Structure formats: structure tokens, C-alpha cells
Amino acid sequence: MFGKSELVKNVIHKSNMKFEDILNKVKEILRKTYGFNLLIVETAKGRDKNYIVSNALPYVSDPDDDVNNEYPPDANKILLLLILTHTFMMNNSVSEVSLVGFLKKLGIDVEAKHPIFGNVKDYIAKTLVKKHYLNVTGDPITKIQTFSWGPAAETEISMQAILEFVCRVYKNRQPKDWINQFQIASKQNFRNKPEERNFDSLQ
Known part of the structure; x- marks a missing residue:
């Protein structure tokens, strides 16, 4: 992650172009040439904007992976899908x-090492939060933590696909049955390009 001040210091003073023009050009090159999205990460009011790069390419499995392995190397995608689904459906x-209670109902205890997902508590804190798939806020008084979708999830993963997944689980339900979630998903579909919202793009 890097801040706007770093970009200004190391790039702008060497160019006659405006910051926004340079940033737009960087976004275009990163996406078309290297297969990355450049995302803005929300920061405290009055502070510099921060930026991260996120994979924009579809996931392709490695044919050299051990085919005899009982669990796929990308099994944690399932865990991410479950976490984002629960978060999304809770508005x-x-x-x-x-979140812990939801996972426990599925037989996933965050306090114990899972045979497939490993240390789930660390995965949430050190991977999903750190890589901005989840935002976390804490109440200074109650110390209760609250999770929401991070900018990486917003850009890479389709809320519409999440909602369709929920419909398959419940059966005989349509996305429009969840009015609030359907409206949010529709807005995301309007904002983002289809190739940016493929769940399989997660590495």
C-alpha cells in the first residue's frame, strides 16, 4: 500500500502532468499490461488517500499441482465466499x-485449526483484512469489531453472484426477494465492469 504523498514526491515533481492525469494513465497501464487494478483505500478524514494493487486476471489453476492432494490449494476461496456472503446478507x-457464530454453525471453529482452512482467525485478520477484502472497525468502548466488504472484494467479487448463490442454497428464491441486497448488487453491477467482478479472479 502507498499514499498519495509518496506518488507526488516520487512522480509528480518529475512531470508536468497533473496528478489525476498520471493516476488515470497508471491505472490503464496496470490493467492492460500487467493485469492489476489500482484501488483507493478509505482513510481517516484529513489524511492522504492510500492505494493498493489488486489482481484483475481470472484464476487459472496450475496443471502441475499435486492431483492426489485431497484438498485444492485454493480452498480458502470457499471460506472467503462464506464470509462475504454472510456479511453481504447482513446488509x-x-x-x-x-460472523464467528455463523462459521461455527458450519462446523468452522475460529479458535481451532481447521483441517481444510487452517487457522481461520489468522486468515481473517492477517489475510482478508490486510489485503482489503474485509474492512474492520472497532467500538472503542465495547471493543466489538464489525466487518464489511473491503475495496478489493468490492472490485473483484460480484455481489450479484453472491446473491444468486444464496438463492441456490434456499431454493425457489429469486434475487429480488432480498430487496436491499438486490438494490446494492444492481448498483455494483452498474459501477464495475464484468471482468472485474469474477469471484474466480481471487488469488
Whole structure:
């Protein structure tokens, strides 16, 4: 992750172009040439904007992976899907207690090492939060943590696909049955390009 001040210091003073013009050109080159998205990460009011790069290419499995391995090397995508689904269906704001309880109902104990997903608690804190698939906020008084979708998830993963997944689980339900979630998903589809919202793009 890097900040706007770093870009200005190391790039702008060497160019006659405006910051926004340079940033747009960088976004275009990163995407078309290297297969990366450049994302803005929300920061505290009055502070520099921060930026991260995120994979924009579809996931392709490695044919050299051990075919005899009982679990796929990207099994944690399943865990991410479950976490983002629960968060989204809770109107994109879920307490740590609610998330832990949801996972426990599925036989996933965050306090114990899972045979497939490993250390789930570390995965959430050190991978999903650190890589901005989840945002986390904490109440200074109650110390309760709340999770929501991060900018990487917003850009790479389709809320519409999440909603369709929920419909398959419940059966005989349509995305429009969840009015609030359907509206949010529709807005995301309007904002982002289809290739940026493929769940399989997650590495």
C-alpha cells in the first residue's frame, strides 16, 4: 500500500502532468499490461488517500499441482465466499460475534485449526483484512469489531453472484426477494465492469 504523498514526491515533481492525469494513465497501464487494478483505500478524514494493487486476471489453476492432494490449494476461496456472503446478507455490516457464530454453525471453529482452512482467525485478520477484502472497525468502548466488504472484494467479487448463490442454497428464491441486497448488487453491477467482478479472479 502507498499514499498519495509518496506518488507526488516520487512522480509528480518529475512531470508536468497533473496528478489525476498520471493516476488515470497508471491505472490503464496496470490493467492492460500487467493485469492489476489500482484501488483507493478509505482513510481517516484529513489524511492522504492510500492505494493498493489488486489482481484483475481470472484464476487459472496450475496443471502441475499435486492431483492426489485431497484438498485444492485454493480452498480458502470457499471460506472467503462464506464470509462475504454472510456479511453481504447482513446488509454488509456484521459483528465479530455474528460472523464467528455463523462459521461455527458450519462446523468452522475460529479458535481451532481447521483441517481444510487452517487457522481461520489468522486468515481473517492477517489475510482478508490486510489485503482489503474485509474492512474492520472497532467500538472503542465495547471493543466489538464489525466487518464489511473491503475495496478489493468490492472490485473483484460480484455481489450479484453472491446473491444468486444464496438463492441456490434456499431454493425457489429469486434475487429480488432480498430487496436491499438486490438494490446494492444492481448498483455494483452498474459501477464495475464484468471482468472485474469474477469471484474466480481471487488469488
